[in-house]
Amino acid sequence: MSREQELAQRLGEVRARIDAACEAAGRPRDEVTLIAVTKFFPASDVHILTELGVRHIGESRDQEAGDKVASLPPDVREQLQVHFVGQLQRNKARNVAGYADLVHSVDRARLVGVLDSGRARAREEGQASDPLGVLIQVDLGEGEQAGRGGVAPDRIDQLADVVGESDHLELRGVMAIAPLGLDEAGVRAAFTRLVAVSEHLRQAGRTPSGATLVSAGMSGDLELAVSAGATHLRVGTAILGSRPEHR
Numbered sequence: 446m447s448r449e450q451e452l453a454q455r456l457g458e459v460r461a462r463i464d465a466a467c468e469a470a471g472r473p474r475d476e477v478t479l480i481a482v483t484k485f486f487p488a489s490d491v492h493i494l495t496e497l498g499v500r501h502i503g504e505s506r507d508q509e510a511g512d513k514v515a516s517l518p519p520d521v522r523e524q525l526q527v528h529f530v531g532q533l534q535r536n537k538a539r540n541v542a543g544y545a546d547l548v549h550s551v552d553r554a555r556l557v558g559v560l561d562s563g564r565a566r567a568r569e570e571g572q573a574s575d576p577l578g579v580l581i582q583v584d585l586g587e588g589e590q591a592g593r594g595g596v597a598p599d600r601i602d603q604l605a606d607v608v609g610e611s612d613h614l615e616l617r618g619v620m621a622i623a624p625l626g627l628d629e630a631g632v633r634a635a636f637t638r639l640v641a642v643s644e645h646l647r648q649a650g651r652t653p654s655g656a657t658l659v660s661a662g663m664s665g666d667l668e669l670a671v672s673a674g675a676t677h678l679r680v681g682t683a684i685l686g687s688r689p690e691h692r
């Protein structure tokens with residue numbers, strides 16, 4: 446099977462899963478956006494996915510992502526929204542702010558200033574025109590369970606305020622990764638807490654009323670995320686295949 450056929454088949458399967466999950470949850474299909482997480486995979490896969498109608502890609506490692514995005518022909522780049530979904534180091538944030546359209550992993554105030562000045566520079570230099578969209582990554586770990594990154598729930602409001610005071614960032618919503626070791630009910634409950642955080646932030650006026658993005662759900666738990674109310678799914682393995690383990 447060619448890589449085109451392989452990606453077309455897996456993408457078709459993932460789209461069918463999303464259709465079925467929306468149907469089961471009684472949600473309109475257009476409420477849910479699929480982000481194909483292309484980390485570790487080459488720009489040629491991004492081309493193929495674009496041909497297959499994918500309009501959102503996710504990346505999680507700065508060097509790789511920056512090079513890959515820069516290598517895309519302008520007509521491919523124009524069709525895509527680039528989501529940075531991985532843990533963000535402070536010294537990489539400035540660079541990411543230049544090529545990403547949306548950063549999902551803002552989990553501490555110290556990142557905000559760097560992203561803001563990075564985006565200011567990118568706008569000055571004509572590399573980007575819009576403000577950089579950001580999501581606050583929320584730690585959904587509870588009690589004994591280790592969280593998988595993100596700001597603790599009692600610090601979310603403060604972080605939202607810091608983002609709100611920036612000049613070149615736009616708070617668009619929240620993101621989380623399900624804690625490890627939970628059963629299905631536990632994962633669904635965790636995602637439901639994330640949706641509640643998103644509602645809380647809007648009701649408290651801490652985020653603009655349009656900050657409705659809820660990024661949750663990956664290859665293994667996208668159905669649970671859809672049923673809890675997620676708007677953006679980050680799917681890697683189920684579309685692209687398994688990633689190399691060590692690199």
Ligand SMILES: *Cc1c(COP(=O)(O)O)cnc(C)c1O
Pocket residue numbers: 482484505530531622663664665679680681682683
């Ligand atoms: C890699 C990655 C994904 C995709 O995970 P899969 O299990 O391969 O679908 C989603 N979110 C984040 C933050 C990731 O780093």
